[in-house]
Amino acid sequence: MPDPRANQAGGGADQPALLLEQVTCTFISPGGASYTAMRDATLAVAPGEFVSVVGPTGCGKSTLLNMAAGLLRPTSGRVQVFGQPLQGVNSRAGYMFQGEALMPWRSAQANVATGLEFAGVSAAETAERSREWLRRVGLGGFENRYPHQMSGGMRKRVMLAQTLIRDPDIILMDEPFSALDVQTRQLMENEVLDLWMARRKAVLFITHDLDEAIAMSDRVVVLSAGPDTHPIGEFIIDIPRPRDVAEVRMQPRFVELHQAIWAVLRDEVLKGYERQRRA
Numbered sequence: 001m002p003d004p005r006a007n008q009a010g011g012g013a014d015q016p017a018l019l020l021e022q023v024t025c026t027f028i029s030p031g032g033a034s035y036t037a038m039r040d041a042t043l044a045v046a047p048g049e050f051v052s053v054v055g056p057t058g059c060g061k062s063t064l065l066n067m068a069a070g071l072l073r074p075t076s077g078r079v080q081v082f083g084q085p086l087q088g089v090n091s092r093a094g095y096m097f098q099g100e101a102l103m104p105w106r107s108a109q110a111n112v113a114t115g116l117e118f119a120g121v122s123a124a125e126t127a128e129r130s131r132e133w134l135r136r137v138g139l140g141g142f143e144n145r146y147p148h149q150m151s152g153g154m155r156k157r158v159m160l161a162q163t164l165i166r167d168p169d170i171i172l173m174d175e176p177f178s179a180l181d182v183q184t185r186q187l188m189e190n191e192v193l194d195l196w197m198a199r200r201k202a203v204l205f206i207t208h209d210l211d212e213a214i215a216m217s218d219r220v221v222v223l224s225a226g227p228d229t230h231p232i233g234e235f236i237i238d239i240p241r242p243r244d245v246a247e248v249r250m251q252p253r254f255v256e257l258h259q260a261i262w263a264v265l266r267d268e269v270l271k272g273y274e275r276q277r278r279a
């Protein structure tokens with residue numbers, strides 16, 4: 001009998017915000033071939049903690065995030081949200097996808113408002129909160145622009161507002177800024193850090209960019225190359241906050257951490273590359 005409190009707001013504040021315990025995920029193709037993308041992987045994110053996951057391309061980073069979001073059920077193992085088993089979609093999490101996820105026929109404000117509309121929030125409150133969130137991400141005055149009338153960076157800002165407007169306790173981000181140029185990317189990273197510092201939600205951030213992971217996080221988890229991906233290293237990022245993502249890279253401690261993490265990641269990247277080349 002499923003626990004009726006599962007996945008509900010409230011409760012469990014002393015528990016990890018998110019716990020993936022010994023999760024295995026095997027995909028079966030229509031032809032019957034099976035591929036175990038993840039095996040016996042355990043990862044916890046504490047309330048208010050910013051955790052990045054890095055790993056070689058195709059190792060299973062999105063798979064991990066999809067399990068945390070409740071969009072994909074692990075083949076075995078368990079996922080818990082604030083101490084309760086996750087059932088169905090993770091209603092305490094906001095998910096920012098890798099690609100473009102805006103509805104092209106809706107204005108910036110209407111895109112940001114979508115989550116509140118689904119939640120049945122009144123039209124007046126929805127309008128006010130979506131305007132306020134657009135302002136917070138630096139898009140005050142752009143409410144009526146459509147996605148095709150905005151730059152890539154502006155569209156990402158709209159996606160960020162869309163993710164945060166429901167004030168999720170857990171924020172899941174899958175390489176959110178990978179398509180942006182370096183300068184825009186650093187601006188967005190700093191904005192995310194400012195918003196996070198103000199609200200301190202649990203963040204699980206997927207990236208293939210080690211600099212980004214170190215600059216943003218409290219902890220960086222390194223995944224092995226697939227198949228059978230699992231965490232193989234974990235590093236506490238003891239660099240004081242607030243941080244500026246561009247400046248923090250110059251600090252000796254940043255360089256030290258980068259070397260230590262890269263020593264673990266490098267072999268996996270080479271393995272992943274070799275496997276993809278042979279596939």
Ligand SMILES: Nc1ncnc2c1ncn2[C@@H]1O[C@H](COP(=O)(O)OP(=O)(O)OP(=O)(O)O)[C@@H](O)[C@H]1O
Pocket residue numbers: 027028029035037055056057058059060061062063064208226
């Ligand atoms: N629905 C699916 N069916 C079959 N195989 C899948 C499915 N989804 C993912 N995979 C495989 O699982 C592995 C992990 O995929 P995933 O997208 O999680 O990797 P990733 O680390 O996020 O990749 P990237 O770095 O390219 O974003 C890949 O080999 C992929 O081909």
